[in-house]
Amino acid sequence: MPVRGGRWEGFWELRARQLQRQLQAKEERIFELETENALLHLKLAESWEVTRRDRRAETHALLGEQMPQRGHSLSALTRLCRAAQVRTPWGPSSLAGGAFVFSRESGYFLGSCKLKQEMEALQSSSRGLLQSYQEEHRDCLSEIVQAIQTAQLHREALPMAWPAEAGHLEQSLRDVTERWRRELQERRRLQEALAELKGNIRVHCRIRPLLPFDDEAQEPVSQNSSVSGGVVHAVDDETVLVECNRPGHPLINKTYTFERVYGPAESQRAVFEDVCPLLTAFLDGYNVCIMAYGQTGSGKSFTMLGPHCQEEPALLSEPRGDTGIIPRVAAELFRLISEDASRSPELDVSIVEVYNNDIFDLLANDSCRVASGVKRQVLPTQQGRKVVCGLTYQSVRSAAQFLTLVGGGLQLRAKQPTAVHAESSRSHLVITVTLATATSPRGRSGRLSSPALQSDRSASTEPRRPGSRLPATGRRQSPPVPPRTCGHRLRRAAPDPLGQVHATLQLVDLAGSECAGGDAKLQVIVCVSPGQRHVAETLQSLGFGARARQVERGRPAPRKLRSAPFSSRESDGVKH
Numbered sequence: 318m319p320v321r322g323g324r325w326e327g328f329w330e331l332r333a334r335q336l337q338r339q340l341q342a343k344e345e346r347i348f349e350l351e352t353e354n355a356l357l358h359l360k361l362a363e364s365w366e367v368t369r370r371d372r373r374a375e376t377h378a379l380l381g382e383q384m385p386q387r388g389h390s391l392s393a394l395t396r397l398c399r400a401a402q403v404r405t406p407w408g409p410s411s412l413a414g415g416a417f418v419f420s421r422e423s424g425y426f427l428g429s430c431k432l433k434q435e436m437e438a439l440q441s442s443s444r445g446l447l448q449s450y451q452e453e454h455r456d457c458l459s460e461i462v463q464a465i466q467t468a469q470l471h472r473e474a475l476p477m478a479w480p481a482e483a484g485h486l487e488q489s490l491r492d493v494t495e496r497w498r499r500e501l502q503e504r505r506r507l508q509e510a511l512a513e514l515k516g517n518i519r520v521h522c523r524i525r526p527l528l529p530f531d532d533e534a535q536e537p538v539s540q541n542s543s544v545s546g547g548v549v550h551a552v553d554d555e556t557v558l559v560e561c562n563r564p565g566h567p568l569i570n571k572t573y574t575f576e577r578v579y580g581p582a583e584s585q586r587a588v589f590e591d592v593c594p595l596l597t598a599f600l601d602g603y604n605v606c607i608m609a610y611g612q613t614g615s616g617k618s619f620t621m622l623g624p625h626c627q628e629e630p631a632l633l634s635e636p637r638g639d640t641g642i643i644p645r646v647a648a649e650l651f652r653l654i655s656e657d658a659s660r661s662p663e664l665d666v667s668i669v670e671v672y673n674n675d676i677f678d679l680l681a682n683d684s685c686r687v688a689s690g691v692k693r694q695v696l697p698t699q700q701g702r703k704v705v706c707g708l709t710y711q712s713v714r715s716a717a718q719f720l721t722l723v724g725g726g727l728q729l730r731a732k733q734p735t736a737v738h739a740e741s742s743r744s745h746l747v748i749t750v751t752l753a754t755a756t757s758p759r760g761r762s763g764r765l766s767s768p769a770l771q772s773d774r775s776a777s778t779e780p781r782r783p784g785s786r787l788p789a790t791g792r793r794q795s796p797p798v799p800p801r802t803c804g805h806r807l808r809r810a811a812p813d814p815l816g817q818v819h820a821t822l823q824l825v826d827l828a829g830s831e832c833a834g835g836d837a838k839l840q841v842i843v844c845v846s847p848g849q850r851h852v853a854e855t856l857q858s859l860g861f862g863a864r865a866r867q868v869e870r871g872r873p874a875p876r877k878l879r880s881a882p883f884s885s886r887e888s889d890g891v892k893h
C-alpha cells in the first residue's frame with residue numbers, strides 16, 4: 318500500500334475508478350438478467366400456443382381417420398338389423414334358433430352363424446376403435462397436463478431464482494457503495510491532513526442556483542428562463558465543470574477541483590458543517606479566517622450572512638434554514654464555550670468595512686456618540702506590520718450580543734444596486750473575533766478600558782464615509798465592557814503561559830487579499846453564479862480559487878498569549 322501523499326492520491330483515485338467499474342459491471346449484469354427473464358416469458362407463451370395448436374390438429378386428424386370406419390360400422394349394423402327384422406317362412410323362431418336369416422338387400426338367406434361372426438367382428442372392431450380413441454385421448458391429455466406442469470415449474474422457478482440473484486447483486490452493490498464511500502472519506506481525510514501539513518489554504522466552491530435576474534441581460538436561449546443559462550455545474554462534490562458550447566460564444570470546457578464543491582441545491586447547513594471544525598481550532602488557539610470571494614451577486618453575503626431582509630440580513634441567534642455562516646458561527650461558538658467550563662474565554666469583536674480604500678470602524682461612535690462608521694487610519698508598527706489604529710473592540714458574552722453588534726454594523730455598511738442585483742454591498746466586511754482565555758476575576762477586571770481609551774474615543778470624530786446610511790441612534794447603550802482600542806490594551810497580571818491562548822477569528826464578506834498574509838487556518842469559499850452571462854467572472858473566481866489552493870504557508874501554530882500588550886493587538890488589526 319502506498320505510504321506518501323502523492324502516491325496516496327493516485328492509489329485512491331485508481332481504487333475509486335476500480336470500484337466504479339465494478340459497480341457498472343454489476344448494473345449491466347442486472348440488466349442482462351432482466352432481459353433474459355423477459356425473453357423466457359416470451360418463449361413460454363410461444364410454446365403454450367404451439368402445444369395448443371398441435372393438440373387440436375392431432376385430435377382433428379384422429380377424428381377424421383375414425384369417421385369413415387365408424388360410418389362403415391354403422392351401415393353394417395343397420396344392414397344386420399334390417400336383415401334380422403325379415404321374417405322367414407318358418408317364422409321368427411328360425412332366427413331365434415339361429416338357423417337362417419333373409420337379407421333384403423342381397424335377397425339371400427344367410428347362415429346365422431356367419432352373421433353372428435360378422436356382428437362380433439364389428440363389435441370388437443368398434444370396441445378397439447373406441448379403446449384406441451380413448452387411449453389417444455388419454456395420451457393427449459397427459460401430454461397437455463405435462464406441458465402445463467413443466468411450464469408452471471418454469472414460471473415458478475424463474476421468479477424464485479431472479480429475486481435471489483437480484484438480492485445478491487443488490488447486496489454486493491451496497492457493499493461496493495459502502496466501501497467506495499468509506500474510501501472517499503478516507504481520501505478526503507488524508508487530503509485534509511496533507512493540506513494541514515502543507516499549510517494550504519482550503520478552498521471550497523459554491524454554485525448558487527439560477528435566479529430570475531440571471532436572465533435579464535441574456536440573449537433569449539429558450540422560452541424557459543429557469544433552465545436557459547446554466548453553464549457551471551457541480552460534477553461531484555470536488556469538481557466544478559464550466560461548459561459552454563453555444564453559438565456566438567467562445568467554446569469553454571474546463572474543470573476545477575476544490576476541497577469541496579457545493580451544488581445549487583446544497584443547504585446553508587451543509588456549508589456551515591464544513592466550517593464548524595475551524596471553530597474548535599479557534600478555541601484551541603489557532604488563528605482562523607473564513608472568507609467568501611466572488612463577483613457581485615454570486616452569493617457571498619448569502620453564504621456569510623443569509624438572505625437579505627427588508628433592512629438587513631436575518632441575524633437570529635437560533636439558526637434557521639437559510640441562516641448564513643456568521644450567525645451560525647455565533648451560536649456554535651457560544652455553545653462550544655458553554656460545553657467546556659474550563660475554557661471560559663473572553664471574546665471581543667471588531668467590525669471593519671473597507672470601502673474605496675478607506676477603513677471604517679463600524680463599532681465606533683462619532684462625536685455625538687452615535688454609531689456611524691468612523692474612518693480609521695492604517696499605521697505601520699515598529700515590526701513592519703500595519704495596523705488599524707483606534708479600532709473599537711466590543712466584548713461579547715452571548716450569540717445574541719454578538720449578532721446585535723453585527724446587525725448594527727451591517728446597517729452602516731455601504732449598499733448600492735448593481736447591474737446584477739439591488740442589494741449589492743459595495744465594500745469588504747471584516748468581522749474579527751478575538752479570543753483570550755480568562756485567568757481570574759482579577760484578570761478580567763484588568764481588561765477594562767484605560768484612561769487612554771477616552772482619548773482614543775475622542776479620535777473617533779473623523780468624518781463618516783460617504784454612502785453610509787443614516788446613523789442608527791440608540792444602537793448600543795452602555796456596553797457591558799467598554800470598548801477597547803488597539804494600542805491601549807492593559808497588560809495582564811502574570812498570565813499563566815500553560816493555559817492561556819490568544820487567537821483571532823476573521824469572518825470576511827466580499828474579501829480581497831486582506832486576510833491571506835498570516836499563519837491562520839484559511840478557508841476561502843469561492844462563490845460563483847451558474848449563468849452564461851457571468852461566465853468570464855466565474856472563470857476568474859475559479860482561477861483565483863485554484864491558485865489559492867497552491868499556496869503553501871507552513872503549518873499554522875496555536876497562539877500563546879503574548880505578554881507585550883501592543884504586539885498582541887497588532888495581530889488583531891486588519892492588515893493591508
Ligand SMILES: Nc1ncnc2c1ncn2[C@@H]1O[C@H](COP(=O)(O)OP(=O)(O)OP(=O)(O)O)[C@@H](O)[C@H]1O
Pocket residue numbers: 524525526528581611612613614615616617618619620623624625735738740741742743827844
Ligand atoms: N445559494 C443561494 N440560494 C438562494 N439564493 C441565493 C443563493 N446565493 C445567493 N442567492 C441570492 O442571490 C442574490 C445575490 O446574492 P448576494 O447578495 O449574496 O451576492 P453577493 O455576492 O454578496 O453580491 P455583492 O457582492 O454585490 O454584495 C441574493 O438575492 C441572494 O439571496
